[in-house]
Amino acid sequence: MNKSLLVYLGVLFTVVASLSGLVLVPDWQFRGIQPYETEDGIRYPQPLAGSTALGREVYIDLGCVYCHTQQVRPEGFGADLDRGWGNRRTVMRDYLFEPRNLTGTMRTGPDLANIGARQPSRDWHNLHLYNPRITSPGSNMPPHPFLFTVGGDESRRPLGATPLPAEWRTPGAAYILPTSRGRHLVDYLLSLNKSVALPEAQ
Amino acid sequence: MGASTANPLPAPREQADLATRAQIDRSCRQTVSIYYASAVFWLLVGSLLALVASLKMHLPGFLSGWEWLTFGRVRPAHLNTVIYGWASMAGVGTLLWLQARLSRVRLPLPLLLPVTGLIWNAGVVYGTAAILMGYGTSTEWLEFPVPALAFFGFCLAVIIYASLLMMMRRKVHHTYVSQWYLYGAILWFPFLYVAGLFLTQAPNVNGTVRAISNWWFAHNVLGLWLTPIGLASAYYFIPKVTGRPVHSYHLSLLGFWTLALFYNWAGTHHLIGGPIPAWVVTVGIVGSMMMFVPVITVAINHHMTMVGQFHFLRTSPTLRFVVFGAMSYTAVSVQGSLTALRSWNEITHFTHYTIAHAHLGVYAFYSMLAFGAMYYILPRVLRSEWSSAPLIKLHFWSCGAGIALYFLALTWAGIEQGRMMNNPDVPFLRIVAYTLPWLASRSVAGVLMTLGHAAFALLVWRIFRDAGKSLPGPTLLTPARLWPDWRRLWSRAGRKTS
Numbered sequence: 001m002n003k004s005l006l007v008y009l010g011v012l013f014t015v016v017a018s019l020s021g022l023v024l025v026p027d028w029q030f031r032g033i034q035p036y037e038t039e040d041g042i043r044y045p046q047p048l049a050g051s052t053a054l055g056r057e058v059y060i061d062l063g064c065v066y067c068h069t070q071q072v073r074p075e076g077f078g079a080d081l082d083r084g085w086g087n088r089r090t091v092m093r094d095y096l097f098e099p100r101n102l103t104g105t106m107r108t109g110p111d112l113a114n115i116g117a118r119q120p121s122r123d124w125h126n127l128h129l130y131n132p133r134i135t136s137p138g139s140n141m142p143p144h145p146f147l148f149t150v151g152g153d154e155s156r157r158p159l160g161a162t163p164l165p166a167e168w169r170t171p172g173a174a175y176i177l178p179t180s181r182g183r184h185l186v187d188y189l190l191s192l193n194k195s196v197a198l199p200e201a202q
Numbered sequence: 203m204g205a206s207t208a209n210p211l212p213a214p215r216e217q218a219d220l221a222t223r224a225q226i227d228r229s230c231r232q233t234v235s236i237y238y239a240s241a242v243f244w245l246l247v248g249s250l251l252a253l254v255a256s257l258k259m260h261l262p263g264f265l266s267g268w269e270w271l272t273f274g275r276v277r278p279a280h281l282n283t284v285i286y287g288w289a290s291m292a293g294v295g296t297l298l299w300l301q302a303r304l305s306r307v308r309l310p311l312p313l314l315l316p317v318t319g320l321i322w323n324a325g326v327v328y329g330t331a332a333i334l335m336g337y338g339t340s341t342e343w344l345e346f347p348v349p350a351l352a353f354f355g356f357c358l359a360v361i362i363y364a365s366l367l368m369m370m371r372r373k374v375h376h377t378y379v380s381q382w383y384l385y386g387a388i389l390w391f392p393f394l395y396v397a398g399l400f401l402t403q404a405p406n407v408n409g410t411v412r413a414i415s416n417w418w419f420a421h422n423v424l425g426l427w428l429t430p431i432g433l434a435s436a437y438y439f440i441p442k443v444t445g446r447p448v449h450s451y452h453l454s455l456l457g458f459w460t461l462a463l464f465y466n467w468a469g470t471h472h473l474i475g476g477p478i479p480a481w482v483v484t485v486g487i488v489g490s491m492m493m494f495v496p497v498i499t500v501a502i503n504h505h506m507t508m509v510g511q512f513h514f515l516r517t518s519p520t521l522r523f524v525v526f527g528a529m530s531y532t533a534v535s536v537q538g539s540l541t542a543l544r545s546w547n548e549i550t551h552f553t554h555y556t557i558a559h560a561h562l563g564v565y566a567f568y569s570m571l572a573f574g575a576m577y578y579i580l581p582r583v584l585r586s587e588w589s590s591a592p593l594i595k596l597h598f599w600s601c602g603a604g605i606a607l608y609f610l611a612l613t614w615a616g617i618e619q620g621r622m623m624n625n626p627d628v629p630f631l632r633i634v635a636y637t638l639p640w641l642a643s644r645s646v647a648g649v650l651m652t653l654g655h656a657a658f659a660l661l662v663w664r665i666f667r668d669a670g671k672s673l674p675g676p677t678l679l680t681p682a683r684l685w686p687d688w689r690r691l692w693s694r695a696g697r698k699t700s
Contacts (some may be wrong), residue, residue: 004369004377004385011386011462015393015426018466022418022486023401026479027411061336063274069552073475077548082626090477095409101341101402101416103476107552107623108259108637110630132262138631140262140638146269 044196047097055188058181069104070113085111088201094194116193125186126162130176147182151175227582229308230299234583236319237295242662244287249652251280256648260641270334278345279333287326292572293431299579305372311364318357325353341402343420358392379454380437383430390426421469432571436528443521449506457499464492471542490542497535504528519594523574530566555616558609566605586668597657604650615640
């Protein structure tokens with residue numbers, strides 16, 4: 001009886017210890033982190049709001065995190081910087097207001113921490129999300145046609161729609177128009193930019 | 203066991219023993235049946251989702267028009283059905299049966315425990331549907347939305363209570379090593395789940411702390427929930443089937459407490475190079491290195507118990523699966539520790555290598571052990587026999603070959619992927635093109651494993667159909683039943699096939 005009880009207590013102790021050590025101590029140590037104020041008075045980071053915040057929900061519900069990271073490894077550890085995935089490593093402060101852990105563990109696709117800076121074209125993202133093989137031949141990223149409606153009449157192409165390149169056109173498909181979710185998602189991608197110079201990331 | 207085989211009529215004491223065991227097995231029947239049958243159901247669902255996800259990786263146009271089947275939803279649906287449906291439900295069944303047997307008491311709460319099996323299923327249905335409909339959390343290993351806690355929290359509370367009741371009522375005063383692991387598992391997992399869910403989903407948690415909690419949790423689900431149940435089974439079934447005691451009590455003790463102390467701390471090696479404090483990463487690496495102690499200890503202990511007994515692998519399905527699992531445990535743990543080394547992690551992190559590693563753990567180690575346990579336990583609680591030795595063989599070889607191909611293909615692809623990724627002159631799409639054939643061979647592996655699961659499901663279906671039929675007396679009263687029976691079954695099958 002007593003010995004079993006000791007085992008119970010012992011095992012509880014081990015897990016409480018690791019939770020405290022790995023999670024609660026860093027939480028307490030970095031409680032005071034504040035957004036950084038640049039010389040031009042910009043505060044970074046800012047919590048996302050409006051369409052970009054809704055776009056993050058779409059990013060979460062479509063599971064982009066299973067193929068994409070959002071973290072840049074430091075100089076000398078991998079080739080993240082040389083690949084142009086960022087101009088500096090990412091640090092704790094970059095994630096101050098993240099409501100979910102989207103740092104990711106898999107790079108079937110490239111890192112997206114700075115995709116807004118790297119690929120600022122809305123039309124590119126529309127085409128790529130609609131069918132990645134339009135912009136990136138050989139890509140195994142899944143198409144997301146359900147984020148778009150397709151129109152066939154080029155002369156009535158609405159504002160915000162992206163024309164399909166000639167070789168991808170069919171009689172019924174001349175342009176694609178993002179749904180509201182599609183628009184939010186692209187807004188979110190365009191907002192991803194961690195290039196503000198932070199002192200701790202030098 | 204050997205003695206009882208030579209003896210046509212067991213001694214009275216022995217007979218009473220056997221009757222007690224049969225009663226205990228009987229008391230487990232409903233609960234274990236519900237948990238095991240559901241586990242097998244989720245294994246099939248999980249395999250199907252895995253196949254869809256795997257095919258999508260090299261045939262991205264496959265079923266791409268349906269949002270609910272997009273890769274980013276099918277993949278977490280696969281992970282969560284196999285972890286919370288298959289692995290956890292099989293684990294609960296094994297845990298309860300083992301604890302009842304080892305404490306020599308009947309399984310308590312005969313009404314409530316089977317009901318938890320139903321509620322657990324409802325939780326998995328709810329969570330999986332939520333993921334497919336887009337309500338998943340995208341927090342790896344915790345994708346079920348927060349309300350899932352209501353389902354699992356209730357079930358786990360009841361299971362803890364049952365476990366404590368058995369501990370207090372137990373008739374055996376020696377605490378066998380399997381028991382320690384079971385006590386650990388049943389307390390660790392609920393704690394992990396509540397703390398992990400809270401820290402990753404609650405508002406006002408710093409994003410970095412979320413990332414750390416995420417990997418503290420995800421790593422520990424394997425390490426402090428599935429691993430202890432798997433090791434408890436290995437510690438139970440290897441001596442049970444071979445009839446030899448565990449090699450060393452002291453090694454068992456050392457192995458358990460070092461696992462309990464070190465595994466906890468290893469999870470942050472998933473964040474090497476990430477935006478977390480350097481010391482947290484270092485702690486994770488040190489924890490991973492220290493894991494060599496319990497792993498080598500357990501490996502020696504199991505190996506020394508098996509020495510001279512390997513011929514049982516030919517006859518006992520339980521032992522085959524269990525030994526396959528136990529050996530994979532050593533392999534996956536050594537690999538895990540090495541992967542935590544910075545220089546190796548720099549290459550393999552973010553690649554298919556990690557996926558291969560995860561399957562070596564959850565599949566080659568844990569799932570094979572779970573199959574082994576079910577092969578032993580189900581005939582005893584249902585009082586019937588497995589219907590076909592060839593099907594068991596098909597199950598073993600199909601899954602064994604499948605996971606081997608899976609592991610080798612993705613490990614290789616992952617290493618190359620990582621090396622190419624770390625060379626900025628290689629265009630990204632070249633890396634994608636390089637991995638495609640390996641991803642296709644992973645689908646082949648998946649088909650093999652699914653075939654094995656189908657064979658197993660058929661066997662399970664039949665043993666449920668035959669429940670109570672072929673074993674009129676208490677489980678072990680016919681002495682010939684324990685292993686000579688297997689031998690006859692196997693040699694008959696051998697003659698048929700060869």
